Amino acid sequence: MQFILGAFADIFQPVSFAFLFIGSALGLLVGVLPGLSSPMALAILIPITFGMEPFSAFMILIGIYVGTKTGGAFSAILIRTPGTPAAAATAMEGFPMAQRGEAGRALALSIGASFCGGTASWLVAVPLVGVIGIYAVRISSADLAMIGLLALAAVSSLSGRDLLKGLMASCLGLIISTIGLDELTGMPRLTLGYYQLLGGIPFLAAIVGLFAVATVLVDISQDAASAKPPSKDGSFRMGGLLRDLWNMRKQLAVGTTIGSLLGIVPGVGSDTAGWLSYAYVKRQIEKGFLKSDRKMGEGVPQGLAAPEAANNAVTGGATIPMLTLGIPGDGSTAIMLGALMLFGLQPGPLFFRESPEMAYGILVALGVANLTTLIAAFVLIRPFTAVLRIDRAVLLGSVLVLALAGSFASTNNSFEMVVALVFGVLGYIMYRFNFSIPALALGLILGPVIESNFRRALMISRGDATVFLTSPLSLLSIVVLTAIAGKFLYDFASRSKHRSEARQGRKPGP
Numbered sequence: 001m002q003f004i005l006g007a008f009a010d011i012f013q014p015v016s017f018a019f020l021f022i023g024s025a026l027g028l029l030v031g032v033l034p035g036l037s038s039p040m041a042l043a044i045l046i047p048i049t050f051g052m053e054p055f056s057a058f059m060i061l062i063g064i065y066v067g068t069k070t071g072g073a074f075s076a077i078l079i080r081t082p083g084t085p086a087a088a089a090t091a092m093e094g095f096p097m098a099q100r101g102e103a104g105r106a107l108a109l110s111i112g113a114s115f116c117g118g119t120a121s122w123l124v125a126v127p128l129v130g131v132i133g134i135y136a137v138r139i140s141s142a143d144l145a146m147i148g149l150l151a152l153a154a155v156s157s158l159s160g161r162d163l164l165k166g167l168m169a170s171c172l173g174l175i176i177s178t179i180g181l182d183e184l185t186g187m188p189r190l191t192l193g194y195y196q197l198l199g200g201i202p203f204l205a206a207i208v209g210l211f212a213v214a215t216v217l218v219d220i221s222q223d224a225a226s227a228k229p230p231s232k233d234g235s236f237r238m239g240g241l242l243r244d245l246w247n248m249r250k251q252l253a254v255g256t257t258i259g260s261l262l263g264i265v266p267g268v269g270s271d272t273a274g275w276l277s278y279a280y281v282k283r284q285i286e287k288g289f290l291k292s293d294r295k296m297g298e299g300v301p302q303g304l305a306a307p308e309a310a311n312n313a314v315t316g317g318a319t320i321p322m323l324t325l326g327i328p329g330d331g332s333t334a335i336m337l338g339a340l341m342l343f344g345l346q347p348g349p350l351f352f353r354e355s356p357e358m359a360y361g362i363l364v365a366l367g368v369a370n371l372t373t374l375i376a377a378f379v380l381i382r383p384f385t386a387v388l389r390i391d392r393a394v395l396l397g398s399v400l401v402l403a404l405a406g407s408f409a410s411t412n413n414s415f416e417m418v419v420a421l422v423f424g425v426l427g428y429i430m431y432r433f434n435f436s437i438p439a440l441a442l443g444l445i446l447g448p449v450i451e452s453n454f455r456r457a458l459m460i461s462r463g464d465a466t467v468f469l470t471s472p473l474s475l476l477s478i479v480v481l482t483a484i485a486g487k488f489l490y491d492f493a494s495r496s497k498h499r500s501e502a503r504q505g506r507k508p509g510p
Helices: 001-013 014-032 036-046 047-051 056-077 085-099 105-124 129-137 141-152 163-177 203-221 238-247 249-264 269-286 301-325 332-341 356-389 392-411 413-434 437-458 472-506
Strands: none
Touching: 001 014, 001 356, 014 036, 014 056, 014 356, 036 056, 036 332, 047 056, 056 085, 056 105, 056 301, 056 332, 056 356, 085 105, 085 203, 085 269, 085 301, 085 437, 105 238, 105 249, 105 301, 105 356, 141 269, 141 437, 141 472, 163 437, 203 392, 203 413, 203 437, 238 249, 238 301, 249 269, 249 301, 269 301, 269 437, 301 332, 301 356, 392 413, 413 437
16 A cells, blocks of 8 residues: 555656656547557557656556557547447447437547546456456466357347358458468468468458448448538537446446456457447347337447447456566557566566566556546547538548558558458448448457467367366356357247248248
């Protein structure tokens, strides 16, 4: 407690707080621009911080890390172009809300949900630093593989009633995720002779293509280029926001729990947390547990709030293992882990004992960054909603340019732009034939996690498949997967039977 109070005192010094606020504002800007990401921003700014004091440098880095999680929602809501992959689920309900004239409410709700998710996750994580660290290090490869498969089972909730098309989309995502060098044998797979694909499909470019380029193509095909949003109102009421957050407390709690737990699991991260939270809300509405006058996809506020709470709650879960065990939970914490080492610090079990001021400073900064991001985001709501005043034809062209520029900026390689265009066409085709784009995205995200950990578990056990039954976490995942599969098969058989009976009933009599 002494070190925590000391860290609060240090952070609220004018210079330190200014650095944290600047980092949060930069994170918001990076999150808004399609194709840019938190790891990319951190990697670019680390060399700039070398001449700074370690504490001040990490105020900027932590601010960027938290700010990007919130910033990605801005472009997702206003132009249906996720600024970061973690905001892809936000676009599903946020953009329809903007089209209905609720842009200000949607943005305010995303900011409030982000703050609630990030702060709640941090408040839980701080007292449980040691416990979370011990738990994270015990997660085996078999556990990670089964957790990934269990997360992929959420495709049923993301695919509406057409389960077969949802499964086909997720399987396609899994197949595409295998492109590149086999990490165990080093053999190229499905690269078609392109050396640029040896490292796999560029994920940022694929997501930008599926959710930005495809949106432009769909709008053009529907002759929406000349259409304008029904309202350009970017205002909101603070009282209404607080009421919304209170009414959605259950969805926020579930999103925060999902994000915090998945943040601990290396490699899963905020992308999956957002989709799982979105799937939860969709299932609640379909089963009648959550009353809504709108269908999912038409601007359901709960479907926006839960993913935003989840992808911000990941920050707490992912940072704790980095500090206590030296194990990063996602790409951003991996880069910050490297930055700590460059400053001569060694995260791990002894970090809090050998460098308590720095360790507790980073831990406390993670919580305060949610506050600075909240302030910066509310200041920027009205300027950002000005995008709704742009003519739709001009806006579509701008979205396409931003999407391709963001893809190029991710690696400074024009091949990324080609990938974005290809996935944009793929997303357009899937939309026209009613296939689930989120299911494909989830397959892309979880494919490497499932494959690498599944094979690693079998290699460690020398081919003994019972390794997946020996861990309680893996066994529990298998039991839940079996129950889900059984329910899917039962529902599928029931629908087939009803369709068959309906066809027979329409046949003319003798």
